[in-house]
Amino acid sequence: MxxxxxxxxxxxxxxxxxxxxxxxxxxxxxxxxxxxxxxxxxxxxxxxxxxxxxxxxxxxxxxxxxxxxxxxxxxxxxxxxxxxxxxxxxxxxxxxxxxxxxxxxxxxxxxxxxxxxxxxxxxxxxxxxxxxxxxxxxxxxxxxxxxxxxxxxxxxxGSTDLLAEAYKYLLDQFANTNRRRSGGFYTPPSLVNILVTILSPNSGRIYDPCCGTGGMLVQSQEFVNFHGGQADAISLYGQEIDPITWKLAAMNLIIRGVEADLGREPADTLKHDQFSNLKFDYIMANPLASLLYRGREKYEDNPRWQFGRPSLNNTDYAWLQHIFWKLRPNGQAGVVLSNRSLIIRPDNERKIRKSMINSDAVEIIITLPDKIYLNTGAPVCLWILTKDKTANGRDRRGETLFIDARRLGSMQTPFLRSLDDDDIAKIKNTVQVWRTSEDHRNIKGFCKAASLEDIEKNDYLLHPGRYVGMAPPQEKEEEAYDEKMTRLSKEWGTLQNEGKDLDIQIIKNFKLLRANHD
The missing domain is CATH 1.20.1260.30 (N6 adenine-specific DNA methyltransferase, N-terminal domain)
Structure with a gap:
């Protein structure tokens, strides 16, 4: 195209x-x-x-x-x-x-x-x-x-390949030109790529309990295909609460040649799990991607809440526990949450974090740069959960890897930071070395394998910055003239588009006010 x-x-x-x-x-x-x-x-x-x-x-x-x-x-x-x-x-x-x-x-x-x-x-x-x-x-x-x-x-x-490309292009464009979308957040491809490369799904069941338009499911299938796996070696499952997004996901998966079970209908995963009888080998989820999941009036007694009953006004720990509950004995999961999930202090949530750490449910915590989302400048993090810290390498029981990736990436517009292939490879390689080698190194300002004692000393607050320390100061490189002009031109184009959106909205609002007045 x-x-x-x-x-x-x-x-x-x-x-x-x-x-x-x-x-x-x-x-x-x-x-x-x-x-x-x-x-x-x-x-x-x-x-x-x-x-x-x-x-x-x-x-x-x-x-x-x-x-x-x-x-x-x-x-x-x-x-x-x-x-x-x-x-x-x-x-x-x-x-x-x-x-x-x-x-x-x-x-x-x-x-x-x-x-x-x-x-x-x-x-x-x-x-x-x-x-x-x-x-x-x-x-x-x-x-x-x-x-x-x-x-x-x-x-x-061929037309079908080009139509699939056009569908993907427009999904990206609608997200990239609308900083505030009704209904939720768009998951950046680089973030999905980090999750997929860390989990490296190759066979078994893969599940996204809040799948949006199906991007994580598509990328999981592409990962398997790229690494020479058989398409039928994996089974994909997703659930989505928003009816329109659920339909877009169904169309997206078909047009990308991906078979997946999205359940009978759109539904709230935390209330109505449409795959209640299934456990999964890999789970990837971005609960941030939907603003439709809210706190509950109450959380009923449920075996999912094995680490503690979630608080009423915050779904973070409900999601983490639901996802962990859905894993098979050797399963692993990657979850995108806001950084508040690492540091919120209500006693019941501290107890949940403590129980998850002491049970070796949390394998890795990664903080990401701010402005990685167009929708919000608020920073986010990745929770990597596992049912078995002896799988995929050496015995890592009693350890949690903390990675502070806030300094990675580069600004693409005034509102958006992007992680490139080198950034993603740095995170992936750090995880791989820690998982497989006793000789892994802690890197000041970037990563540290913390013991249970380290985490207890920090009162079970899980922000990586508490563990990795400050990075050595770096000299700032002067931006080349051509690069600066290219960046400024892109920023100007973005601002022009947003101005056009605002003009249209102002005219609509004015007409509405005039109609109401008349």
């Missing part, structure tokens, strides 16, 4: 913002890409069948009569036995394209999605029928359909 196409795709998508808020615009464009993807996959299979039944040399040859083999290629079994979803005629891309200029195209697309769900029970309830959000007088749906129709035979990669 060329940069020009990306820019044009984003510009057309951007037009939706004048008609609706950004969250709804995202649903529209991603939904259209998904329909095009399904239709193109179906079309590829249809072409294969056409060659099978229309060529006299084929064992499946039907007739020289076009009407005969046209009828043959519409037989559903040719598709479903090859795991291709059946797309009814009214939902195929060419049908929708032929009707794109009609004022009721939004309704027609919703009807197409309903037909796809009816024909494919695995998609029931997972397609977002939101296209009536676009006003019937608008031509933007027609423009988007025309634009997406240009992805096809002339592309070197």
């Amino acid at each position: 060329t940069s020009d196409f990306r820019q044009y795709l984003w510009e057309v998508t951007d037009r939706l913002r004048g008609l609706m808020d950004r969250a709804d615009a995202k649903r529209i464009i991603l939904g259209l890409i998904f329909i095009k993807y399904l239709s193109d996959i179906f079309g590829k299979q249809r072409d294969k069948i056409w060659h099978m039944v229309s060529q006299p040399s084929s064992e499946h040859f039907v007739s020289n009569n076009p009407s005969e083999y046209e009828k043959e290629i519409e037989k559903r079994d040719y598709y479903t036995k090859n795991k291709v979803l059946w797309i009814p005629l009214e939902a195929r891309w060419e049908t929708l394209k032929s009707k794109a200029k009609q004022p009721d195209i939004g309704t027609l697309i919703n009807t197409a999605l309903t037909a796809i769900e009816k024909e494919n029970p695995s998609l029931h309830g997972k397609l977002d029928k939101c296209f009536n959000l676009v006003p019937s007088k608008s031509t933007v749906l027609n423009e988007l359909i025309e634009l997406l129709s240009t992805i096809g035979a002339s592309d070197l990669l």
Whole structure:
């Protein structure tokens, strides 16, 4: 997908913002890409069948009569036995394209999605029928359909690969251009990469109890594929509370070629665990990614709370204990939480931390740089949990590794810091050496393997800064002129985009106030 196409795709998508808020615009464009993807996959299979039944040399040859083999290629079994979803005629891309200029195209697309769900029970309830959000007088749906129709035979990669790339690109763009999103936080790819490389999933069950749009599940599958593993060596599971995000996750996984069980419906994991009878080998979770999980009026007695009952106004320790409870005997987990989880002082939470440390449930704590999220400048940390500190290397019982990674990364914009491959490799290698070698070193200002006695002396406060000490001062390198100008240009572009968003919101608010006044 060329940069020009990306820019044009984003510009057309951007037009939706004048008609609706950004969250709804995202649903529209991603939904259209998904329909095009399904239709193109179906079309590829249809072409294969056409060659099978229309060529006299084929064992499946039907007739020289076009009407005969046209009828043959519409037989559903040719598709479903090859795991291709059946797309009814009214939902195929060419049908929708032929009707794109009609004022009721939004309704027609919703009807197409309903037909796809009816024909494919695995998609029931997972397609977002939101296209009536676009006003019937608008031509933007027609423009988007025309634009997406240009992805096809002339592309070197093939349409389905490019559509998957477009879907991922837009997910990233919507997150990167909206510092405050309703519903939650976007998990930065570099953060997901750290979790995946530390846990290194290679087989068994992988679970994300608050999976968002499925990014951690996708990256887990890609990690296995990259390292030569078999795709069927892992089973992926996810649960998500927000109905719209749950649907986006289902579409994202299909379009990225990843099979996963997202449960029967969107649901609150802490209240309604949809995989209550399963334990997992690897768990990755970012409870920060959703603002919809709140403190409870009460936490009932539950075997999950083996380290202590969580407090009512903070879900951090409910998540940690739920995740630990879901691990198999040799399982491990990585959890993203705010830094407050390391230092909050209410007595019951101190007792939970103490119990987790003394039970060797906590393997590694990593603090990350601030501004790693666009949504908030607040710093976050990673909790790496394990059921067995004798697995994956030497016997590490009685030790916890603390890594202070706050000095890593570089600023990409005034609001965002990013960790590059070298930063991630530094963290990964530190973990690997500590896990496998008795000769690992503590590095002042960066990492330390702390004993139970060390942690007890610090009253079970777990911020790595308490253990690693201060790093030696470093001379600040002067920023090169070209690099500085590039950075400032990016910052200026970001500020211009945010100014445009604010202008649109101000106009909307003004119209609303005037309407209420009238």
